[in-house]
Amino acid sequence: QKEVEQNSGPLSVPEGAIASLNCTYSDRGSQSFFWYRQYSGKSPELIMFIYSNGDKEDGRFTAQLNKASQYVSLLIRDSQPSDSATYLCASQGAQKLVFGQGTRLTINP
Amino acid sequence: DAEITQSPRHKITETGRQVTLACHQTWNHNNMFWYRQDLGHGLRLIHYSYGVQDTNKGEVSDGYSVSRSNTEDLPLTLESAASSQTSVYFCASSTGGWTEAFFGQGTRLTVV
Numbered sequence: 600q601k602e603v604e605q606n607s608g609p610l611s612v613p614e615g616a617i618a619s620l621n622c623t624y625s626d627r628g629s630q631s632f633f634w635y636r637q638y639s640g641k642s643p644e645l646i647m648f649i650y651s652n653g654d655k656e657d658g659r660f661t662a663q664l665n666k667a668s669q670y671v672s673l674l675i676r677d678s679q680p681s682d683s684a685t686y687l688c689a690s691q692g693a694q695k696l697v698f699g700q701g702t703r704l705t706i707n708p
Numbered sequence: 709d710a711e712i713t714q715s716p717r718h719k720i721t722e723t724g725r726q727v728t729l730a731c732h733q734t735w736n737h738n739n740m741f742w743y744r745q746d747l748g749h750g751l752r753l754i755h756y757s758y759g760v761q762d763t764n765k766g767e768v769s770d771g772y773s774v775s776r777s778n779t780e781d782l783p784l785t786l787e788s789a790a791s792s793q794t795s796v797y798f799c800a801s802s803t804g805g806w807t808e809a810f811f812g813q814g815t816r817l818t819v820v
Contacts, residue, residue: 605750642814695764695766696756696809698743698750698753
């Protein structure tokens, strides 16, 4: 079992709708969780991080963490074509940063 | 501005050759990581370091080695390149603790 699991997609969402990306992790010692966005041919860039149970909002993005269920999600509201990218979930425990396989998201105009 | 740079950006090498990919960061970060990225696998951790003289194996470390002689650099060496090591390699760094990692631009390595 991989430490961090994501649905690889592709996930297709109409413009203006909510995109929902999910991630599960196996290491209960993980303390922090990150969502990175990666455009084709580019490096990953951080969108959000979360370390407390519940929701964290930043503009159109909301990260959700449920440590009991070992589940992390990212919601993108009012999806834009520029949100089309691969989204990588990562967990950090003992300073080791482990990534899932990524979910490819396409926003259709 | 502080940054993290990888070199070369692209490299083609022959099977069996030793190859070294460079990673240099100017943030004075303690933690440095090497990942490879292949279609369908996301970022897989190769090696990581918490500081000078410290190195640790990740999930796909076979055939790779690293050394950390100073804070700024973590070179990745492929001892004897194999076609299965054709990939895009990313270096990243972070401060100690639960903080985000910053990534280099990536190195596309092709082993023929």
